[in-house]
Amino acid sequence: MPPRNVVVAQSGGPTCVINNSLRGIIEAARRRPDRIGKVYGGRFGIEGVLKEELIDLSATPDEEIALLRTSPAAGSIGTCRYKLKKGQDEDFARVVEVFKAHDVGYFFYIGGNDSQDTAHKVSVLANEHGLDLVAVGVPKTIDNDLGDAEFTLLDHSPGYGSVARYYAHYVRQANEENAGSRPADPVLVIQAMGRKIGYIPAAARLADPRREMPLQIYLTESGLSLQQLGENVIRQLESDGRCIVVVSEGFDVGEVGSVRDNFGHVQFSSSQQTVAQVVVNYLNTLKFPVPGKARGQVPGTDQRNAIAYASSVDLDEAYGVGRHAVEIALNEGNGWMATILRDRSGSAYNVHYDKAPLEKVANSERFFPKEWLAPSGIDVTDEFVDYARPLIGEDWVSVPTVAGLPRFARIAQVFAPRKLPAYVPQTYRK
Amino acid sequence: MPPRNVVVAQSGGPTCVINNSLRGIIEAARRRPDRIGKVYGGRFGIEGVLKEELIDLSATPDEEIALLRTSPAAGSIGTCRYKLKKGQDEDFARVVEVFKAHDVGYFFYIGGNDSQDTAHKVSVLANEHGLDLVAVGVPKTIDNDLGDAEFTLLDHSPGYGSVARYYAHYVRQANEENAGSRPADPVLVIQAMGRKIGYIPAAARLADPRREMPLQIYLTESGLSLQQLGENVIRQLESDGRCIVVVSEGFDVGEVGSVRDNFGHVQFSSSQQTVAQVVVNYLNTLKFPVPGKARGQVPGTDQRNAIAYASSVDLDEAYGVGRHAVEIALNEGNGWMATILRDRSGSAYNVHYDKAPLEKVANSERFFPKEWLAPSGIDVTDEFVDYARPLIGEDWVSVPTVAGLPRFARIAQVFAPRKLPAYVPQTYRK
Numbered sequence: 111m112p113p114r115n116v117v118v119a120q121s122g123g124p125t126c127v128i129n130n131s132l133r134g135i136i137e138a139a140r141r142r143p144d145r146i147g148k149v150y151g152g153r154f155g156i157e158g159v160l161k162e163e164l165i166d167l168s169a170t171p172d173e174e175i176a177l178l179r180t181s182p183a184a185g186s187i188g189t190c191r192y193k194l195k196k197g198q199d200e201d202f203a204r205v206v207e208v209f210k211a212h213d214v215g216y217f218f219y220i221g222g223n224d225s226q227d228t229a230h231k232v233s234v235l236a237n238e239h240g241l242d243l244v245a246v247g248v249p250k251t252i253d254n255d256l257g258d259a260e261f262t263l264l265d266h267s268p269g270y271g272s273v274a275r276y277y278a279h280y281v282r283q284a285n286e287e288n289a290g291s292r293p294a295d296p297v298l299v300i301q302a303m304g305r306k307i308g309y310i311p312a313a314a315r316l317a318d319p320r321r322e323m324p325l326q327i328y329l330t331e332s333g334l335s336l337q338q339l340g341e342n343v344i345r346q347l348e349s350d351g352r353c354i355v356v357v358s359e360g361f362d363v364g365e366v367g368s369v370r371d372n373f374g375h376v377q378f379s380s381s382q383q384t385v386a387q388v389v390v391n392y393l394n395t396l397k398f399p400v401p402g403k404a405r406g407q408v409p410g411t412d413q414r415n416a417i418a419y420a421s422s423v424d425l426d427e428a429y430g431v432g433r434h435a436v437e438i439a440l441n442e443g444n445g446w447m448a449t450i451l452r453d454r455s456g457s458a459y460n461v462h463y464d465k466a467p468l469e470k471v472a473n474s475e476r477f478f479p480k481e482w483l484a485p486s487g488i489d490v491t492d493e494f495v496d497y498a499r500p501l502i503g504e505d506w507v508s509v510p511t512v513a514g515l516p517r518f519a520r521i522a523q524v525f526a527p528r529k530l531p532a533y534v535p536q537t538y539r540k
Numbered sequence: 541m542p543p544r545n546v547v548v549a550q551s552g553g554p555t556c557v558i559n560n561s562l563r564g565i566i567e568a569a570r571r572r573p574d575r576i577g578k579v580y581g582g583r584f585g586i587e588g589v590l591k592e593e594l595i596d597l598s599a600t601p602d603e604e605i606a607l608l609r610t611s612p613a614a615g616s617i618g619t620c621r622y623k624l625k626k627g628q629d630e631d632f633a634r635v636v637e638v639f640k641a642h643d644v645g646y647f648f649y650i651g652g653n654d655s656q657d658t659a660h661k662v663s664v665l666a667n668e669h670g671l672d673l674v675a676v677g678v679p680k681t682i683d684n685d686l687g688d689a690e691f692t693l694l695d696h697s698p699g700y701g702s703v704a705r706y707y708a709h710y711v712r713q714a715n716e717e718n719a720g721s722r723p724a725d726p727v728l729v730i731q732a733m734g735r736k737i738g739y740i741p742a743a744a745r746l747a748d749p750r751r752e753m754p755l756q757i758y759l760t761e762s763g764l765s766l767q768q769l770g771e772n773v774i775r776q777l778e779s780d781g782r783c784i785v786v787v788s789e790g791f792d793v794g795e796v797g798s799v800r801d802n803f804g805h806v807q808f809s810s811s812q813q814t815v816a817q818v819v820v821n822y823l824n825t826l827k828f829p830v831p832g833k834a835r836g837q838v839p840g841t842d843q844r845n846a847i848a849y850a851s852s853v854d855l856d857e858a859y860g861v862g863r864h865a866v867e868i869a870l871n872e873g874n875g876w877m878a879t880i881l882r883d884r885s886g887s888a889y890n891v892h893y894d895k896a897p898l899e900k901v902a903n904s905e906r907f908f909p910k911e912w913l914a915p916s917g918i919d920v921t922d923e924f925v926d927y928a929r930p931l932i933g934e935d936w937v938s939v940p941t942v943a944g945l946p947r948f949a950r951i952a953q954v955f956a957p958r959k960l961p962a963y964v965p966q967t968y969r970k
Contacts, residue, residue, distance in 0.1 A: 124716075124721060154720075154722075154723050155723075157723055181716065182716055183713065183716040183717040184720025185715065185719040185720040186720065188723075189720050189721055189723075190721075190724060191723065191724040275944070279945070280846075283846060283847060284841065284845070285615065286611065286948060287613040287615070287844075290550075290584075290613050290616070290618045291613070291618075291619055291841075293584050293585075293618075293619075293620040294620060294801055294802065295809075295841075316944075367821075369824070372724065377724075377833065380725075380833040382817075382824075387812075387814065394799070394810065401968065403799055403807065405807070405841070406838075407809065407838050407839065407840025407841060407842060408837050408838045410836070410838070411717045415713045415716060417713060418848040499944070504941065506939065511934065511935055511936065513934075514929070514932045514933060514935075515708055515709070515712055516712055516713070
């Protein structure tokens with residue numbers, strides 16, 4: 111059998127380590143010239159496939175591929191929030207057509223729930239249309255909402271460990287700020303990502319596993335009201351004179367003027383008002399038992415691209431699961447997602463890479479376990495800390511710098527020659 | 541002459557390196573037992589002096605003092621925004637009384653403009669009341685608005701180099717995010733601190749000294765309107781398909797529901813609305829030439845306490861100027877601020893520590909030089925880059941970690957025994 115080409119594409123919001131999965135796929139593919147030809151990157155994910163904009167990654171030298179390790183976000187080949195929805199038959203047919211035109215035998219899709227679903231659909235369709243295509247999903251999401259409720263398909267998603275480490279450090283620093291500045295700024299409100307699933311705000315607890323800080327964590331799942339939040343903060347001010355509030359962007363504070371992305375998800379960073387602002391404004395209507403005001407901040411996309419905080423464990427696993435996806439494609443064939451499973455024997459943290467059926471992943475849902483939410487509603491339990499603590503690793507990751515600035519990978523903007531007529535993706539048509 | 545005691549106090553918003561000036565003062569004082577007795581830290585700055593809450597720093601071992609190097613913000617001894625205003629005669633008299641009661645011969649005040657003014661007033665008053673007190677100011681402000689317009693009293697303030705490095709890295713990462721995610725998020729709005737003086741947003745240019753990014757920088761000083769901002773962003777979207785906007789918190793977007801601190805400064809993090817939000821909302825009413833929406837984020841206090849981004853140059857200088865302040869106190873006497881001056885000969889970056897009269901500093905104003913604002917109004921010049929680039933240093937600072945978390949200094953909470961009746965600072969009286 112002659113070698114066949116690869117398309118790798120990223121989807122959804124980026125992470126600190128997404129490029130390390132890309133690196134794993136590229137490096138593993140380069141070691142198997144007997145089976146794999148060119149590696150193409152879909153420019154801006156599936157949009158690049160639809161538009162036949164395929165970055166020829168063979169034009170990028172090994173040294174730059176290696177730098178993908180510490181290059182955060184999706185600046186390398188890009189990502190998108192374009193969803194191949196049910197019924198977009200032309201889009202699906204176009205993907206198969208592009209893959210056929212470029213002799214693509216392997217499709218790696220790095221993404222979250224929606225992307226695993228898409229990868230699955232593409233693989234089914236390709237085989238229906240006589241294209242011998244192996245589609246393998248590679249997990250990625252800072253939200254950690256990919257996989258099943260029992261953690262048997264996937265223990266955690268690459269990307270989560272780094273955002274968890276971000277909050278562990280962020281809140282620890284914020285605590286120094288709040289402790290030292292409380293005569294003027296007794297309340298600091300920090301808005302965390304994660305919409306409806308609370309793994310990200312929960313990670314704030316990693317900053318203070320012994321519960322020594324006046325820290326309150328508001329997951330969307332808490333079901334608490336703004337008024338209850340206010341009462342809790344006043345109580346903390348009475349006992350400690352200060353309070354740090356970490357609140358999920360999805361915490362219910364009423365109408366915030368939502369904007370939705372193509373996945374149909376609320377995009378809180380584009381809303382007309384932030385949850386942090388509503389909380390700050392509400393708190394500043396209350397009578398504090400101490401001088402000073404509440405202040406707020408919104409880390410935004412920084413939490414998913416601040417490479418200085420990346421977890422070394424997360425980096426290694428993102429890379430490993432990318433490499434493993436190539437193994438699956440070559441040895442197991444179609445319809446799998448590469449996964450990370452935790453060894454449950456012994457107290458040391460160990461993982462192994464495995465595979466889960468794409469169809470099963472696409473139909474699974476991961477929640478924040480109810481039993482990990484503390485009875486107070488404003489904390490998480492030690493069981494959560496035991497789960498999440500190993501994911502943030504130990505020491506700092508070494509990020510190469512040149513002239514005082516981080517040196518990120520430079521991907522040569524060389525494209526596969528076009529073979530098909532131009533195409534406008536269905537969602538972009540008027 | 542028997543040794544006399546020291547009071548050191550911090551004032552205003554903290555920085556990444558403020559504790560390193562504190563460390564410089566403590567370490568230099570410990571080397572001069574012939575002249576200096578105990579070193580007391582005012583708990584929450586001048587408030588601690590007024591309330592006679594003096595932390596006895598001799599109870600903290602050298603190892604913890606050394607850790608102040610990489611302990612950001614003011615969690616060690618605290619800071620405040622309490623201003624000793626003209627006419628608050630009881631407060632001034634109380635400071636002198638407390639200093640007398642604890643045999644304080646040296647007062648080091650680490651702060652910005654307001655604090656240098658206070659230090660000056662205290663030193664004058666003490667001497668009028670027969671207290672032999674040497675007051676020395678130590679510069680500190682992320683805003684870099686301390687000193688004179690000609691940079692002859694002070695080249696730059698400790699704290700600025702680190703926030704500048706924060707923005708150099710932050711924007712570089714944001715560029716990866718924006719470049720990779722632009723199909724959904726073509727415009728990223730980032731709100732920088734600095735109120736009316738634009739050194740902080742200007743530092744975003746350090747992320748891209750060659751001007752390769754679609755980056756627009758809005759200093760308050762630009763005098764541009766929200767509508768002009770919108771037109772600029774549309775133009776950038778037409779040419780580049782994406783745009784990064786760094787906007788000062790003080791940029792004029794109309795009413796934001798301001799809250800003021802005790803210095804009378806607008807405290808933008810407590811306002812009812814942020815500039816970033818107003819900009820995002822306005823942009824999302826416009827018709828973009830590309831798909832997707834604007835999104836915004838507000839780094840807030842993180843920009844002044846994210847120790848991972850601290851500049852090694854800034855750390856060293858904050859320490860050096862703290863040590864130098866002790867030299868001044870011992871050798872030069874009353875009425876000085878320790879300063880940092882840049883050697884103007886040769887192309888290498890070199891500084892030396894010097895002194896400037898407190899009175900002169902208190903009456904000086906530092907602006908962002910008009911000629912450093914580019915004619916476009918949305919950029920700064922290469923002259924600014926030449927000035928600021930050396931301040932961010934080269935490689936990462938090594939921040940010690942324990943169990944995956946930064947290990948910050950622990951200051952023993954041991955207080956000097958009270959000798960005076962309790963006192964309520966004038967501003968806090970009903």
